[in-house]
Amino acid sequence: MAAITYEHIKTCKQSGARLGIVHTPHGSFETPMFMPVGTLATVKTMSPEDLKDMGAKIILSNTYHLWLRPGNEIIKEAGGLHRFMNWDRPILTDSGGFQVFSLSDMRKITEEGVEFRNHLNGERLFLTPEKCMEIQNDLGPDIMMAFDECPPYPAEYDYLKASVERTSRWAERCLKAHKRPEDQGLFGIVQGGEYEDLRRQSAEDLISLDFPGYAVGGLSVGEPKEVMNRVLEFTTPLLPADKPRYLMGVGSPDSLVDGSIRGIDMFDCVLPTRIARNGTLMTSTGRLVVRNAKYARDYRPLDENCDCHVCQNYSRAYIRHLVKCGETFGFRLTTYHNLYFLLKLMENIRQAIREDRLLDYREEFFEAYGFNKP
Numbered sequence: 001m002a003a004i005t006y007e008h009i010k011t012c013k014q015s016g017a018r019l020g021i022v023h024t025p026h027g028s029f030e031t032p033m034f035m036p037v038g039t040l041a042t043v044k045t046m047s048p049e050d051l052k053d054m055g056a057k058i059i060l061s062n063t064y065h066l067w068l069r070p071g072n073e074i075i076k077e078a079g080g081l082h083r084f085m086n087w088d089r090p091i092l093t094d095s096g097g098f099q100v101f102s103l104s105d106m107r108k109i110t111e112e113g114v115e116f117r118n119h120l121n122g123e124r125l126f127l128t129p130e131k132c133m134e135i136q137n138d139l140g141p142d143i144m145m146a147f148d149e150c151p152p153y154p155a156e157y158d159y160l161k162a163s164v165e166r167t168s169r170w171a172e173r174c175l176k177a178h179k180r181p182e183d184q185g186l187f188g189i190v191q192g193g194e195y196e197d198l199r200r201q202s203a204e205d206l207i208s209l210d211f212p213g214y215a216v217g218g219l220s221v222g223e224p225k226e227v228m229n230r231v232l233e234f235t236t237p238l239l240p241a242d243k244p245r246y247l248m249g250v251g252s253p254d255s256l257v258d259g260s261i262r263g264i265d266m267f268d269c270v271l272p273t274r275i276a277r278n279g280t281l282m283t284s285t286g287r288l289v290v291r292n293a294k295y296a297r298d299y300r301p302l303d304e305n306c307d308c309h310v311c312q313n314y315s316r317a318y319i320r321h322l323v324k325c326g327e328t329f330g331f332r333l334t335t336y337h338n339l340y341f342l343l344k345l346m347e348n349i350r351q352a353i354r355e356d357r358l359l360d361y362r363e364e365f366f367e368a369y370g371f372n373k374p
């Protein structure tokens, strides 16, 4: 019995988006779904109880960060990441490749793997597909990601082609090194930049290795949204319809809608939690920067259309006060609301798919949020 299975429920007649369920050893979740990011084995300022209250079904943690601190050996000794952080629902860990490219100032990529400096103390480190699998096998997430190269944007065609071919060879090495396929699903990551032939080559290489799920990588790295949408339009149809599709590092509310329309099932992004910690909120009528003086005597909730615990009990004036004073409780309130907002958006997307009206919903949501404003 495979660790991860995808159950297709229906396809939206209006948009082509799909409604599904992903089954994992730690439970199931409906898709399209957003995964809160818990880099260091915590979704910053949120407890597991907060996450369950808001309806979070699966969270993401970072292999690179946990390898460095506290170390995969300690988490393994503690009984794995679920036990260590007291989260008994599904967990996905990324494979560290992206952090190495985005965090480390020095890196050398060879066939063997990637040599780089520890961003905390500058020591030289070496990450290979085999090491990446060992760490993730120790952490014990339900879904693991293959070790890949996320190329910079933009990148030369020849560089991208060589990178795709190496990422495919690395994916095969990951499969060979995977010790626990019966209780951890390993997803392949499709690369290829904005070139249709390279995306096709990457997808075909990975599909021949028969992964239980596939991610679309190499996006949300600074490219215009039209480029991301175009790449998705010709990439997701290449992927098996009976497996989950995960768009890495996405994203903003409009990208969650547009990615769902283009056949994506799973999303992750640090945006909601990161902007929450500087007092920027996602609301049904657009972004709200609660530090702004105009909210000093504004006793309304952050979002008058939000039914979350924060919007039922606290005012803009109070949250502005806490955020300006740097009170931790203020960041708990802003983080809770932003995550709730995105999880609610995903439920609205799933409901629009059930009613075959996701394109209509897109128009309504974009109009209210202000995405249509020039």
Ligand SMILES: CNc1nc2cc3nc(NC)[nH]c3cc2c(=O)[nH]1
Pocket (backbone or CB within 6 Å): 094, 095, 096, 097, 098, 145, 146, 148, 149, 150, 151, 189, 216, 217, 218, 219, 220, 221, 248, 249, 250
């Ligand atoms: C773990 N491998 C891997 N992670 C990623 C994380 C990302 N996060 C973003 N935007 C925030 N783009 C990403 C691409 C990749 C990617 O291509 N590969």
Ligand SMILES: [Zn+2]
Pocket (backbone or CB within 6 Å): 302, 303, 306, 307, 308, 309, 310, 311, 337, 340
């Ligand atoms: Zn709210």
